[in-house]
Amino acid sequence: MDKILERYERYSYAEKVLISAESETQGNWCHEYRKLKAKVETIQKCQKHLMGEDLETLNLKELQQLEQQLESSLKHIRSRKSQLMMESISELQRKEKSLQEENKVLQKEHCSFLQLVEKQKGQRQQPQWDQTPQQTSSSSSSFMMREAPPATNISYPVPVAAGGGRVEGAAPQPQPQARIGLPPWMLSHLSS
Incomplete structure (x- = not known):
């Protein structure tokens, strides 16, 4: 029985301590709440003053502060x-420098690419130039074959003697007769 009473007193004492601590805590919370509420009001008032509101209540010294x-x-x-x-x-300057360097690299690559293209063009045209004289001679001969008139009747007058007969041993004198269709360079070639 003593043990039971002892336990009862212990639990009741602990409960009283908890109740008293709780009441103290509630009192502390109420006090803390009032403090925080006053701080919030002061901060709100200060914020209004900084925004230019409710300045009528301030005196000259407070306005200067x-x-x-x-x-x-x-x-x-501002700082x-x-x-x-x-x-x-500074970041934009770094970017500008890197872009300028990249641009230089791209320009060098572009120049080397153009030089390579020019070399390849030169290599392609060189064999064509080697074949050009052969092609020119064959094409000019085919041109002559196509463009030459079929048959030119150029007659050379035979020298006639005073009696109306032919002169023996006289060489005929070439005198080209103009024929329509022959170019002038061919006529000059025929007359020489």
Whole structure:
């Protein structure tokens, strides 16, 4: 029985301690809540002042403090902005350099490609030039065969003696007669 009573007292004491601790905690929470609520209100009021609202309640000294705070904030903002801009500029300069180097490499490759193409064209045309004289002679002979008139009747007058007879042993004098259809260079060749 003593053991049971002892256990009962122990549990009841522990329960009292828990209840008292809980009530203290509740009191602490209420106190903490009031503190946090006051902080939130102060921060909201400060934010309104920074946004330019509710300035009627501020006196001259508070307005000057607010102005100094805004100026220092602006300095920090501008310094951060210029730092970001400088970083951006340096990054763009690095990109520009890399693109210029890449462009130079591509230009060199393009030039070497063009030289290679020119060499290949030269190698292709060289065999054609070697064959050109043979082709020219065969094509010119075929041209002559096609373009030459069928038969030219060029007659040479025979010298006549005073009595109307022929002169023996006289060589005929070539005198080309113009024939329609012969080019002038052929006529000059025939007359010489």
